[in-house]
Amino acid sequence: MSADSVPITPARFAAALKDLPLSSLHLKLLELRNSIAHLDYSNEQLRPYAEGTATAFSSAEAAAAAAATTTTTTTTTTEPSAQQQPPPPQQQQTQQLTPDPDCAEAIRENEEVIARMQERIRLVRAEVESRGLSWAEFQGAGRRCGTTAMPT
Incomplete structure (x- = not known):
């Protein structure tokens, strides 16, 4: 509407x-x-x-996840840069979630x-x-x- x-x-x-x-x-x-x-x-x-x-994933986290699973034509996996990597699981658990x-x-x-x-x-x-x-x-x-x- x-x-x-x-x-x-x-x-x-x-x-x-x-x-x-x-x-x-x-x-x-x-x-x-x-x-x-x-x-x-x-x-x-x-x-x-x-x-x-x-x-939800932030855009940086989504890009990092996509980059981590993307393969090139030689089937090698590309690694995301250190800046784009999501925090380790233990850090994710301690993050304070905020209401949207x-x-x-x-x-x-x-x-x-x-x-x-x-x-x-x-x-x-x-x-x-x-x-x-x-x-x-x-x-x-x-x-x-x-x-x-x-x-x-």
Whole structure:
């Protein structure tokens, strides 16, 4: 999403749902849940860096690792220069890891998006129930049609 775009408001989303057939509501529900699952996975991957319990290679360490495994046409391994070598394992263990503020911010942004998507799921549910269907029947019908909506 670009910096100046704004997500659709819940009221506009609810109004748009009124014109959709049930099959499209099923698809929208699946789309929202899939997006939430991807954002949750992303947050799981980012969390160790945001908390400072993991660190990524620095560009110098990555270059040194790449140089250490690069072979020439005569299959000899090139050694990285002393300046590019990562610290010995005992030094790496004693290094203090610092939380990555960019990862922490990405997690916060993802959580905001997840909250909006959960609100949209509640709006889909309200629309389904306003049409006289139960949420369980709606999801059961989705499974019979080949979709796999999970209960909320």
